[in-house]
Amino acid sequence: MFFLGIATGQEKFLLQYKYEKGKTYKYQDETKFESLQEINGQEMKATGTTLSKMKMTVENVSEAGDFTLINSLEDLKVTTKMAMMDTTMVMDEFLDKKVQTIISGSGKMIEQKQIDTVKSTKNLMGRGNNLLNLYKEFVVFPDNSLKIGDSWTDDRTDTTQGTQMVTRTNIKYTLAGAEEKNGHQCLKFSSTGTLETGGKMTQMGMEFFMEGSGEINGTIWIDKESCIIISKESITDQEMTMALTGQMQMTIPISSATNSKFSLIE
Numbered sequence: 001m002f003f004l005g006i007a008t009g010q011e012k013f014l015l016q017y018k019y020e021k022g023k024t025y026k027y028q029d030e031t032k033f034e035s036l037q038e039i040n041g042q043e044m045k046a047t048g049t050t051l052s053k054m055k056m057t058v059e060n061v062s063e064a065g066d067f068t069l070i071n072s073l074e075d076l077k078v079t080t081k082m083a084m085m086d087t088t089m090v091m092d093e094f095l096d097k098k099v100q101t102i103i104s105g106s107g108k109m110i111e112q113k114q115i116d117t118v119k120s121t122k123n124l125m126g127r128g129n130n131l132l133n134l135y136k137e138f139v140v141f142p143d144n145s146l147k148i149g150d151s152w153t154d155d156r157t158d159t160t161q162g163t164q165m166v167t168r169t170n171i172k173y174t175l176a177g178a179e180e181k182n183g184h185q186c187l188k189f190s191s192t193g194t195l196e197t198g199g200k201m202t203q204m205g206m207e208f209f210m211e212g213s214g215e216i217n218g219t220i221w222i223d224k225e226s227c228i229i230i231s232k233e234s235i236t237d238q239e240m241t242m243a244l245t246g247q248m249q250m251t252i253p254i255s256s257a258t259n260s261k262f263s264l265i266e
Contacts, residue, residue: 033047108140169216171192194215197238
């Protein structure tokens with residue numbers, strides 16, 4: 001919702017998501033990445049794309065404005081290209097597996113639970129399950145009203161499912177103005193911030209310890225009337241170090257750049 005500021009004469013916005021009960025929304029998520037690793041003095045470059053189509057049905061909206069979503073993937077393809085490897089995987093095992101998520105009107109995740117179990121032998125380093133974590137796409141709005149030029153900060157800590165990897169983000173959002181996006185009259189928000197990643201995971205019997213930091217910059221468009229996400233675009237640059245233990249011990253520096261687009265398609 002939004003209202004007009006009386007004292008200043010400037011339009012002010014008290015933002016609350018207004019997804020409609022019983023309605024299904026569909027989004028496309030496309031992520032492109034480039035990474036450069038140094039192993040035993042040799043550089044290894046990799047590129048890839050994750051493309052998914054997701055649907056979310058609003059099961060309920062409480063009197064307080066909290067909305068319960070049932071979300072699942074309709075399509076998921078992962079491509080990876082590096083030296084001596086060029087593959088495309090269609091991840092059928094992840095399709096139509098439902099997750100229930102409860103999110104407050106301001107965008108805070110209240111509860112999430114997996115309804116269907118995903119069984120896959122394909123290595124996604126946690127990416128497949130994370131695609132179902134729809135709550136990460138929601139900007140958490142402040143409790144106070146905003147006018148053009150106002151900013152606020154959101155701090156988050158997330159753990160990658162199936163691993164002990166923890167990511168901490170600190171993002172500053174600014175209400176930059178209003179403009180049309182994909183046929184919708186939108187409020188436009190800019191975002192800039194930092195991230196820190198650390199922890200360990202196990203793959204093929206080996207333990208990987210990882211730590212690193214990076215910068216995030218992006219833009220979000222929210223429909224001015226219905227206050228739903230129309231589009232999000234972000235670029236993340238990250239420097240990490242991966243240490244392997246066990247039979248093969250080594251330390252691998254990794255530089256990566258990720259470009260993500262999340263858009264309403266119907």
